[in-house]
Amino acid sequence: MPLRRRLLALVALVLAFCLIAGGALTYWHGLRKVDLEMSSAIDVGSSAVSDALSTIGPSADALSQVRRLISSFDGDRHLSARLISPDGKVTSASSLQPPSDPPPRWLYWLLSGSPRARLFDMPGELKQFGTIAIAADSHNEVGEVWEDLKLKFAIIGSFCFIVLALIYASLGRALRPLEQLSSALDRVGEGDYTAHVSEDGPEDLKLIYRAFNRMAGQLRDSEQQNQRLNEQLSTVQEEERSEIARDLHDEIGPFLFAADVDAQAIPLLVSRGEADEAVDRSKAIRQSVQHMQVHLRGVLSRLRPALLIDQGLTHAVENLVAFWKARRPRIEFRMDIEDARYPTAIEDTAFRVLQEGTSNAVRHGQPTSIGLAARRTDNGMLRIVVTDDGSGITAKGTRGFGLPGMRERVASLDGRLSIADREEGKGVMLIVELPLPASTGSAARQEPLSESAA
Missing domain, CATH: 3.30.565.10 (Histidine kinase-like ATPase, C-terminal domain)
Structure with a gap:
């Protein structure tokens, strides 16, 4: 097998191993993510049901209140609720939000894990209505993992293709056969690009000698330039990674936390009948998401916060305080x-x-x-x-x-x-x-x- 193909095969083998290792790590991360999300969803749903049941007393519309509790889970991404009568029939059930990009069955089978469900007995006179059951459904969460998986493997696949293409082209240039000048070629093959041959002899050989010397000089210059570029690239990449990591944490982190706080408050507000406040919280979540979307679209262009550039630190801090006062009065x-x-x-x-x-x-x-x-x-x-x-x-x-x-x-x-x-x-x-x-x-x-x- 030619040397170029052998080297390409070796690099491809290493890339394949990295791809397999990355796939295994992604699977482990996805499995853990789905498990945590489902456990969290069950806990949140259980808390919501328990709180709601504690507010329902014996009355003429008690059954209607229970059914409204069941319907409050309509459109949930992770939880479904059912009202099961004493004779085992489902008298009321919520509907799940379907995933935007349904995952393949094999991935769902790998990541879904064991079923998660909880039963809640009705208190007091409400027992006549039966039992409430909530169950976690991981289709949406596995769908998110599937979208992330496709993106990651598309990036990795493109990277592998580019690497192999560059290696193939570089090797084709470096291993160009030079049948004459065997001793000088041995030095070049060992990485000694300072090899030089005397440009004397027949005119035909002089042309070859000159071509070889030019090639050796170009290889030497290219090696030095590549070394400098690699050093600069490594430095720039590390600086960019650190800067982007800091920016994402600083800009996205607080809004994620605020959205989480608002999202946790909504079920409680709904159970209390404070619909207007729940709507305000949902609007606040949307505003937080919109802010995060804007920042993510602009992170590559390295835009500075317009708030600081235009109006100064004092105004920026006032807005920061107003932001938190609205959420933690x-x-x-x-x-x-x-x-x-x-x-x-x-x-x-x-x-x-x-x-x-x-x-x-x-x-x-x-x-x-x-x-x-x-x-x-x-x-x-x-x-x-x-x-x-x-x-x-x-x-x-x-x-x-x-x-x-x-x-x-x-x-x-x-x-x-x-x-x-x-x-x-x-x-x-x-x-x-x-x-x-x-x-x-x-x-x-x-x-x-x-x-x-x-």
């Missing part, structure tokens, strides 16, 4: 933000720190009060402080992705970050200090603003 927010403009990188990092610190406090600390401050110090630093009166570091931990992301952002600006329990009482204090340029002032953003206006 019982939390008191205290702001002490200096009304000044700073360089783009400083304002972006300051806002990310305040945003992540607030999100962590709300998520993990259960605080009643959160303080946000950002002021210039006498030693030319921008001091950013986030405090809360929650449960503290010991209770909530500091291993989330947000803290490493903040450390990376702060370190990239030669800043300092510290986080500890507050000395005067319960809660956490996050302090970040960023060095400011000597010329920082109200005109720090003048040029970018002018460009934006143009």
Whole structure:
């Protein structure tokens, strides 16, 4: 077998092994994801049914209330509910939302796992109506895994094809047969592209010698250029991965959390009959999803948050506080933000720190009060402080992705970050200090603003 084909076969074998390993890892991840989603759906549904049954008392329309409880599961992606009469007949049942892209049967068989269902006996006089059964259906969740699987394998397949094509073309050039100049070719075959032959002898051979020397020189230059490009590519890729990971966490994370909070509140509001509030929560979820969609579409273009560019840090923090007040009205927010403009990188990092610190406090600390401050110090630093009166570091931990992301952002600006329990009482204090340029002032953003206006 020619050397080029043997090398291609070896590379193809390695890629196939990686593909198989990736498929196994994807299967494990999908199985775990489906299991967690179904378990969570059963738990949430059980809580909703239990809460609803506790509010239904003996009355003339008790059966209607029970049936409305069953119909409240209509359109659910993961749960179905049935009312089973004492003689075992289904008297009322909800309908599931069908998956947008139904998964193949073999994938559903692999990922669906064991059936998950729970029965709820009616309390008191409601027993005459029978039993409520809720069951988890994983078709939609497996459908999501199927969509992710198709996308991943399309990307991997394209990557493998491009790699093999590039290797094939490169080997065709590097292993071009040179029947004469055997000693020099041996050196080139060993990777020594400094090989050079004397350009003397017959004119016909001189043409070959010159061609060989040109080829060797081109190979040498190409190798050096490829090495430089590979180093630059590795650096750029790593920087891009880190930056995108931080941006996705900073922009998407809070809205995912807010959507989760609103989604958990909707069943309770519906069970209480607070339909208007439930509609408001659903609108808030849609707004959060729209925000995430906009950010995901713009992440590759590296757009900066227009809020910071156009109106400054103070306005951005005011919007952040308004965002959380709408979702956690019982939390008191205290702001002490200096009304000044700073360089783009400083304002972006300051806002990310305040945003992540607030999100962590709300998520993990259960605080009643959160303080946000950002002021210039006498030693030319921008001091950013986030405090809360929650449960503290010991209770909530500091291993989330947000803290490493903040450390990376702060370190990239030669800043300092510290986080500890507050000395005067319960809660956490996050302090970040960023060095400011000597010329920082109200005109720090003048040029970018002018460009934006143009």
